[in-house]
Amino acid sequence: MNQTIARDAGQLDSLRVHAADNVRVALKDLPADSEIDDGDRRIRLAEPIRHKHKFALTSFEVGDSVIMYGVTVGRVTAPIAEGGAVTTENIEHNTDTAVPQARRGHWQAPEVGAFEDVTFEGYHRPDGRVGTANVWLVVPLVFCENRNIEVLRQCVADALGDDPFREYKQMARELLKGAAALDEAPEPVPERLFSNVDGVRFLTHTLGCGGTDDDANALCQLLAGYICHPNVAGATVLSLGCQKAQIQMLRNAVERRDPDGLRPVHYLEQQASLSEEDLIRQALTTIFDGLAEANRVERRPAPLSELTIGVECGGSDGFSGLSANPVVGGVIDRLVALGGSGILSEFPELCGVEHELLARCRDDRVAERFRDLMTAYQNHAARVGADFSMNPSPGNIRDGLITDAMKSAGAARKGGDSPVVDVLDYTEPQARRGLNLLCTPGNDVESTTGLAGSGANLIMFTTGLGTPTGNPITPVLKISSNSEMANRMADVIDFDAGPVIRGEASIDDLADRLLRLCIDAASGRYRPKAVALAQYDFIPWKRGVSL
Template identity: 85%
Template sequence: MNQTIARDVGQLESLRVHAADNVRVALRNLPAGHEIDDDGERIVLCEPIRQKHKFTLASLKVGDTVIMYGVTVGRATQPIPTGAALTTENIEHSTASAAPRARRGDWQAPDVSAFQGATFDGYHRPDGRVGTANLWLVVPLVFCENRNIEVLRQSVADALGEDPYRDYKRLARELLHGAAGVEPSPPVTERYFPNVDGVRFLTHTLGCGGTDDDATALCQLLAGYICHPNVAGATVLSLGCQKAQIDMLKGAVAERDPQGLRPVHYLEQQASVSEEALIREALTTIFDGLAEANRVERTPAPLSELSIGVECGGSDGFSGLSANPVVGGVIDRLVALGGSGILSEFPELCGVEHELLARCRDDRVAERFLALMNAYQAHAARVGADFSMNPSPGNIRDGLITDAMKSAGAAKKGGDSPVVDVLDYTEPQTRKGLNLLCTPGNDVESTTGLAGSGANLIMFTTGLGTPTGNPVVPVLKISSNSEMARRMADVIDFDSGPVIRGEASIDELAERLLQLCIDTASGRYRAKAVGLAQYDFIPWKRGVSL
């Protein structure tokens, strides 16, 4: 199907994605009265259809299902004539039923001969895992320490001469005082720790005032970051009296690092003689840690040591036709090479559960997926929410009318390979291959979870544009359309728009994108989000986010 999309798009003004679909996607703005040839059938548009939006191939009665990507994505709420646009007024979210049954068959892996024997240059850790970056992490156990974290961030940046906002500060001074009052930028000095990619400082709003489950989940998430293969070690700040205690975090770290191979320093403000003493001790652990981390150099590692998380945000009507299938092609190739992919955002898998269940390697994995999906929906229902509320106003404006329609395209990021495991939020990945991870659809909460479960690289697709990044994992931004890629060139790393124009196939772009992933993992390419110091970190409070 992917090759058909790539070939036909250059010839057509609209596209039927799957043979079973009863809708087509407009690839450009189409006027009322425009004629469409749908496999020999003449369709006359009864109203204008905006680019990226869908229109009917036959009239629908109230209750009739809407099919796209070969799956149910909605249900008509009023009669819809042939050639009419799908809108929030005439269809609603609807999905097919799902049962926990796995299909055991042979997966047709893509040709990966071009990458056989390929390696990336990574940081080999004592536990055997390989990082795509080499970072020191500074973490607060409770929001009360956020201010001290910011003091440390500014102090370390100043000491290392690595202030990422130097140019913006210069701009602000120029706007306020005029060019004559602007001090020259300090000269770029030699890096003190050339084998280290930096220090990352996390802040959050949790650690106290919540439930015991909130504190436990936070400690599990922070442990995932502290023990991440991209992290050499960590400094942890605690107030002392909060609900998320140091011993809780130590226990969570020990589960992931039972041999204590990762250096972690725990500092408690209420046990310190002064704030200055606390900051001095923290700075000492940071600089000592950087010196130790600097002894590790990049060396070749097989692609089987890559674990790529996939995410989408600011999706549009082209995301499921270009960016998401291209990313899915990368995941299939990586899995065929022995590596791993992690597909998250459970609200955006609603409607394609049956397809994912059929791809689970056994019934245990299938049953876990369905159990976590049902539990998540129940959590959401208790706060008056539902998966059908997931599409944002921007999604809807760009043609993603229902959650099922959005999900059917979003799931393409996971390719077609078998699902080897299903992870709950904060659980570490332990099996190579495609994993499903229970996270919300919220961009930053989900990317935060992907890194916490061990992804050492993230591919993030977008149709409307987003700057999202992560503190410890490089995030590559892949656009669904070239117009947005040009307009937001400072945040977009890869353009899959040539698929929409029929200039390149999904397979061709997947191979190019996999090479970009290898270059990023090797430090030869710096993700735009890293260059912008876009280090987003938001823990998920269950049941609140979709």
């Protein structure tokens, strides 16, 4: 959205994000009567302002618009004195806005000379795409097979010695047995048998039967996106047999993405098996044979144009739109300038900045697709008495994101400023390089699940409050908006954008650093915390109202 932070020199207690804004953001707790410089004016705070929250730069009357990031983020419902706090008690969600800042065909790409000859080490697939990971996938067509999936998970982990919870299991033994557990010999860590494989990933879900035909078809489309993903070497599919999501439905979906049958997929049906033992034996055979085949593929150099990075935010705070999100947006702009791709999702969190995104669409067809999908989503929510304004969570509100428009204006900054080349509905595969918009809900896991299903081979996930979300097939990097949380949750955070808030680093500097980390993660040189902690979350969106 071509926004720059309007920060006064040496001013570290608050900032105005955009020159057109009529509020400032507190960067630390500010007591009442504090005097704040705002350009050539001085504002006296009428009350204490908590860090991450906003205060008025002028007196507001009922009906006035609150402007932040240069766009309308709320309507005043009760008078606010100059220097007064902006809260849920005195403003409400509103998205009336002025002329968009962006203009079609007027994007100035960032300087990327330092990255022009850089490559990443990826897994080259027969269809020409390149993966950042190499996994074998095991999926159920229906929830009835979840138990068998769990049996396979435990058997494979035991056979391979690939148990991410080994230390926690030792902790449990010590808590149960006390000092006696310390005398037990620890389980040896087996030698890694498949050095070129990142592991086996097991999906579970609650769908496949009992829903509508559309639900079953959407599930098969999503699973096909995972099976045919460049990070996936092949898959084992378990079916009960009688469910709505039939094997042939999934076969058809896979064939549309892989018409030449280049991806090995094994379909097993329990009701056609001799016994459960026979089913498990067949499944294990396909998994271990698949691992042996996948292990023959080694990482080789690939251009950055083969990277598709999905962007997501969760547990956002009042600093997310000021630090982590614009830093991530800077990475996406750099990647697009290098011929790569980004995917921006979470349609409820784009509410209020639609005009900016429409102005960035490369042509009328793309703009119309975005308008149609956004309108259809909003109308569906309205039919069941919901609205995008219900999106902010209690945690968001406590940390200063008090309207959906305020949250959305900051969330959209993850997409940078590059042109929108395509708009995808849920489960649609990415087909054009550049920035894509993907229709998903704001629910963190439903959205990251959709990003991977549409082809993101790396995901950047920003957070201000902290979240343990990951994905089974796509490495997820966590970017914190503030250093306090990054230090407190260092076991889940990969990159700290907090120096932006303290004025110690620019958004451009951190975007360069984060892009280098993405390249290392894509190459296997850096292991994201979500991968190390086996945070493999998978929740399909059932196309109901999820905000």
